[in-house]
Amino acid sequence: MTSSIPAVGTRTAEAATLQAVFLDLDGTLVDTEGFWWEAETEVFASLGHTLDERHREVVVGGPMTRSAGYLIRATGADIGLAELSTLLNDAFAARIARGVPLMPGARRLLSELAAHRVPTALVTASHRTVIERMLRSLGPEHFKLTVAGDDLKRTKPHPDPYLTAAARLGVNPARCAVVEDTLTGVRAGEAAGCRVVAVPSVAPVPPAPGRTVVGSLEEVDLPFLRSLITESRGSVH
Structure with missing residues (x-):
């Protein structure tokens, strides 16, 4: 799958370093x-x-x-x-309008990433107006940037949203973890070259090589996300 997002220079880091975490919105962080x-x-x-x-x-x-x-x-x-x-x-x-319920483990994960100063981006197919409303429940301070579905010409399942997030943060997509709940989003993250964690909500996400599937965000923490990059160091160039 090709993309119109240009390649950019990335930060120098050790081969096994987690550089950023990209999180989907609906069904992943919020129960909507x-x-x-x-x-x-x-x-x-x-x-x-x-x-x-x-x-x-x-x-x-x-x-x-x-x-x-x-x-x-x-x-x-x-x-x-x-x-x-x-x-x-x-x-x-x-x-x-009156707030949204967070998925189990979402607030704890966001707080952990913020405490360790891990660059975190909200990457969603939802429109910008929807994101702004939901950030009231999630806390805008948890995200270094947000990418909305109407910000780009192509959104998920194309890799553009995740490549855009990586470019804006100046990181290597191969050193980034993506957390998604749908196959559409998972495919977008994989096409961008990221390490993807699937947390299925409405529809199942089948296992696949290089894909990690878990039952809920309660199984996801910073050491877990770092381990995905460590495990992939031999296959990522």
Whole structure:
């Protein structure tokens, strides 16, 4: 998979050093995947369509254009992509206005990374307006930068979001750990050359060479993330 993100110089570091951690948002740090499905169900009900539960695994973790486009095709709803995207974002925003629940282990992990001054980026397919709302619950001080789905021409499953985060931090993607909950996000991190930890939420993520799958963020801490880079030192150049 190719990318339009230019290569940049990286910080000098020992071969086995963890340089940064990139974290997904929905379903990884915050328990909001159900919120998105509720928003989608509500909007399509207002359009006269009932969403089948089987559509849920298809749309989870994807960029708005892909998810909304799929649902339009699946239901035959008479609405344009731009209008539907606005309706979905508005419905979702209404649900998170009073705060969002964090996934088990999320706050502890963010605090640990901050305490050890590990550069941390929030990398998500959600739009910038959604990120700003959710940061109120997560704490903006935990992230050195954020990359939103509408910041780039291409988002997940393309590697661009993670390559952009690495470029802006001046780090080597191969020395970065990515934490994701969906196969779409996992593929984006892997395509960028990062070490990926999958924490499945709605849909399962199958094991694969070089991929680590865990049950929850409670199994993820700084020594664990550092070990991923140490283990990969023989295969990363």
